[in-house]
Amino acid sequence: MIELYILLVVMFGAGIVSVAIKDLLASAIAMGVVGFSLAIIFILVGAPDLAIVQIVVEILTVVIFTAVLLRSTHIDETLESPPAVFPTVTFILFAILFMVFFVSALREFPVFGNPVMKVGNEYIKRAIAEVRAANVVAAVILDYRGYDTLGEATVLFTSVIGVLTILRRIGKR
Amino acid sequence: MKGMTLIVKVITRLIAGYVFLFGVYIVLHGHLTPGGGFAGGVIIAASFILLILAFGSEELRERLGYTYSSIFESIGGLLFLFTALFGLFLGYWFFFNFLPKGKPLALLSSGIIPVCNIAIGIKVGAGLFAIFLALAATKYIMKE
Numbered sequence: 568m569i570e571l572y573i574l575l576v577v578m579f580g581a582g583i584v585s586v587a588i589k590d591l592l593a594s595a596i597a598m599g600v601v602g603f604s605l606a607i608i609f610i611l612v613g614a615p616d617l618a619i620v621q622i623v624v625e626i627l628t629v630v631i632f633t634a635v636l637l638r639s640t641h642i643d644e645t646l647e648s649p650p651a652v653f654p655t656v657t658f659i660l661f662a663i664l665f666m667v668f669f670v671s672a673l674r675e676f677p678v679f680g681n682p683v684m685k686v687g688n689e690y691i692k693r694a695i696a697e698v699r700a701a702n703v704v705a706a707v708i709l710d711y712r713g714y715d716t717l718g719e720a721t722v723l724f725t726s727v728i729g730v731l732t733i734l735r736r737i738g739k740r
Numbered sequence: 741m742k743g744m745t746l747i748v749k750v751i752t753r754l755i756a757g758y759v760f761l762f763g764v765y766i767v768l769h770g771h772l773t774p775g776g777g778f779a780g781g782v783i784i785a786a787s788f789i790l791l792i793l794a795f796g797s798e799e800l801r802e803r804l805g806y807t808y809s810s811i812f813e814s815i816g817g818l819l820f821l822f823t824a825l826f827g828l829f830l831g832y833w834f835f836f837n838f839l840p841k842g843k844p845l846a847l848l849s850s851g852i853i854p855v856c857n858i859a860i861g862i863k864v865g866a867g868l869f870a871i872f873l874a875l876a877a878t879k880y881i882m883k884e
Contacts, residue, residue, distance in 0.1 A: 717835075730875065
């Protein structure tokens with residue numbers, strides 16, 4: 568349990584570094600530290616499916632960010648200017664408001680490490696007999712909850728179409 | 741995008757095939773071991789991205805990449821959709837598991853789940869490769 572908290576502290580530190588540092592390349596690497604720590608946390612709490620996806624996606628994200636940043640000057644020049652008053656005050660107010668609701672919502676959660684498993688127990692009991700997939704996660708996302716996966720695939724398709732439409736090479740001259 | 745040095749090129753030539761093969765393994769064994777269509781597809785895309793990063797890309801290769809990745813992305817999406825729709829044609833419901841289920845822990849088991857995994861793997865691999873090409877590899881010339 569203690570290693571989870573160490574990783575959480577590392578993630579907080581890396582997140583703050585990635586927002587506040589001036590060199591954007593170092594910022595991308597700090598973002599990678601956050602993602603890989605999250606992958607290690609997934610492994611520690613017993614979610615290898617999510618850990619694989621998180622590691623692979625994080626590698627791709629860091630590679631894409633680095634490849635984009637290496638073509639520019641990769642220095643963030645907006646950090647020098649002093650922050651404006653009105654956005655800062657509004658941000659602090661809404662952050663306090665959000666934290667109040669967030670803490671009251673957290674009270675309703677089950678204790679960390681003790682899941683309720685009302686729905687999950689049914690899937691674990693019935694998945695092998697009904698779907699006969701040894702990986703229960705695959706049985707849930709592609710058989711019981713196939714609609715969700717179809718929606719996710721549609722979202723990815725739409726985002727690819729959007730990127731290719733905005734960034735096409737031959738545009739209107 | 742320019743290529744990298746000779747060392748990187750030689751190592752990439754050795755490794756890229758195995759990365760691709762590992763992605764295919766993750767996709768095909770999605771219903772038996774951790775992983776599945778999405779993770780395997782991202783690994784497949786990563787093998788192509790490794791090739792582009794090491795060997796560089798010129799205009800012809802990018803145009804080929806765009807063409808093939810859009811074709812494969814559409815094929816994957818349509819395969820997934822028609823697998824789900826085929827249950828309706830047989831008289832059951834959307835996402836009906838119409839294939840024979842087989843024994844647990846066998847490679848050919850659990851009905852349509854391997855088919856859906858392959859479809860998602862093709863779709864995610866092609867889509868992420870296209871996003872990488874558009875965001876990082878292509879050189880844009882600004883015209884006023």
